[in-house]
Amino acid sequence: MSPIAAKERASRKNPSVLHRPAAPLHWGQAGGWIEAVVGSMFSGKTQELIRRLRLAMIARQKVQVFNSTLDARYAKDHIVSHDAARIPSRTAASARQIFELVEPETQVVGIDEVQFFEEEIVSVCEALADQGRRVIVAGLDQDYRGEPFAVTARLMGVAEFVTKNLAICAVCGNPANRSQRLSVSKKLIEVGALDKYEARCRRCFRR
Numbered sequence: 205m206s207p208i209a210a211k212e213r214a215s216r217k218n219p220s221v222l223h224r225p226a227a228p229l230h231w232g233q234a235g236g237w238i239e240a241v242v243g244s245m246f247s248g249k250t251q252e253l254i255r256r257l258r259l260a261m262i263a264r265q266k267v268q269v270f271n272s273t274l275d276a277r278y279a280k281d282h283i284v285s286h287d288a289a290r291i292p293s294r295t296a297a298s299a300r301q302i303f304e305l306v307e308p309e310t311q312v313v314g315i316d317e318v319q320f321f322e323e324e325i326v327s328v329c330e331a332l333a334d335q336g337r338r339v340i341v342a343g344l345d346q347d348y349r350g351e352p353f354a355v356t357a358r359l360m361g362v363a364e365f366v367t368k369n370l371a372i373c374a375v376c377g378n379p380a381n382r383s384q385r386l387s388v389s390k391k392l393i394e395v396g397a398l399d400k401y402e403a404r405c406r407r408c409f410r411r
């Protein structure tokens with residue numbers, strides 16, 4: 205068999221070898237994977253998570269959505285983006301609890317504000333993907349000091365698909381990848397929205 209024919213045959217067995225799709229929507233039934241949607245505040249992460257979950261629901265897949273008990277900005281039983289898109293969700297106090305709440309027939313697991321969870325969330329996402337599920341996480345990649353969130357960084361490392369969103373700098377209007385805290389709090393996690401943070405570019409960000 206010629207090398208080209210061999211490659212074609214291999215690609216038929218595993219369609220992702222030659223024709224790796226830009227969006228994982230059509231990746232077929234086999235195997236699970238992790239998608240990480242990351243970026244600063246106001247970069248549209250939750251909006252993108254909701255969009256992907258909605259498409260899965262339209263495809264009649266069984267979807268479960270989780271957020272952290274720490275994220276009490278909006279309704280507890282929904283995740284809500286800054287542009288007011290919303291989707292039902294359950295709060296979980298820990299990574300382990302998410303693992304326990306996922307039902308056997310669930311095909312797609314969405315997790316918002318994934319940086320709120322402890323490091324065990326990485327192995328939980330891996331285990332869910334290993335079971336053949338599509339796992340979509342959204343989270344901040346950097347904290348208010350511009351330091352990477354360890355959990356998000358590790359998830360980006362193990363994910364099959366990483367989407368890094370940029371916001372718009374509130375000072376100069378350029379693309380922004382940092383979250384400027386406007387209050388003087390030194391807590392690593394300070395839940396809030398427009399009144400507490402704004403998106404800033406590298407140049408306008410102040411440590």
Ligand SMILES: [Zn+2]
Nearest residue numbers: 373376405408
């Ligand atoms: Zn700027």
